[in-house]
Amino acid sequence: MRIDKFLWCIRVFKTRSIATTACKKGQVKIDGTNLKPSKEVFGGELILVRKNQINYQFKVLNLPESRVGAKLVDQFRKDVTPKEEFEKTALLKYAKDYYRKKGVGRPTKKDRRDIDNFQDDTNEDL
Incomplete structure (x- = not known):
């Protein structure tokens, strides 16, 4: 799954275009490297997202099929900020x-x- 779609699916960003823009600006990193929005995400990776002057860190647990409800987000990521x-x-x-x-x-x-x-x-x- 693409990184921009994943961040949108787990409700880090409100829209997918905002997630894409954040990737292009270098606000999303995996293992300290900047990403393109088309970068594939796999389970077990550590994602760093800079949003509202906070460096959020998420560990990917599983990949969702599509955007999930707010109560189900913790099944797909673990917040390690x-x-x-x-x-x-x-x-x-x-x-x-x-x-x-x-x-x-x-x-x-x-x-x-x-x-x-x-x-x-x-x-x-x-």
């Missing part, structure tokens, strides 16, 4: 919220001046 990957996204979320709340808008003149002053201070130390 390390917990550290999910913790990184939590840290990213806090880093973004630290400076500016969502929806507040562009930086003000005061913000820009503060940034410029900070950059000038760090350049003087060099």
